[in-house]
Amino acid sequence: MTEQQPMHELDDETLFLVSQTFKALCDPTRIRILHLLSQKECSVNEIASKLDLKQSTVSHQLRFLKNLRLVKYKREKTTYYYSPDDQHVMNLLAQTIEHAQHH
Numbered sequence: 475m476t477e478q479q480p481m482h483e484l485d486d487e488t489l490f491l492v493s494q495t496f497k498a499l500c501d502p503t504r505i506r507i508l509h510l511l512s513q514k515e516c517s518v519n520e521i522a523s524k525l526d527l528k529q530s531t532v533s534h535q536l537r538f539l540k541n542l543r544l545v546k547y548k549r550e551k552t553t554y555y556y557s558p559d560d561q562h563v564m565n566l567l568a569q570t571i572e573h574a575q576h577h
């Protein structure tokens with residue numbers, strides 16, 4: 475009998491985080507927001523007007539993305555400016571957009 479390499483298994487925390495990441499990218503509105511932020515740091519107002527979304531929708535989605543640490547913000551006076559906070563996931567998004575468009 476040959477010695478078998480032990481299979482490398484993903485631990486539960488990794489599995490959870492990977493599926494959460496795909497869940498984050500599973501929504502067209504969140505994809506549009508992340509794609510916009512990959513090009514330019516934006517306030518909630520700017521995101522809402524550029525993407526023609528309600529501010530409440532944008533705020534809700536930004537909270538979701540912030541909880542997963544996919545976006546971060548900086549505050550200037552009363553305005554919050556959002557930008558991407560994870561290059562892996564932004565690369566993943568860019569790759570997936572490229573995949574969708576390479577036909």
Ligand SMILES: [Zn+2]
Nearest residue numbers: 572573574576
């Ligand atoms: Zn492809």
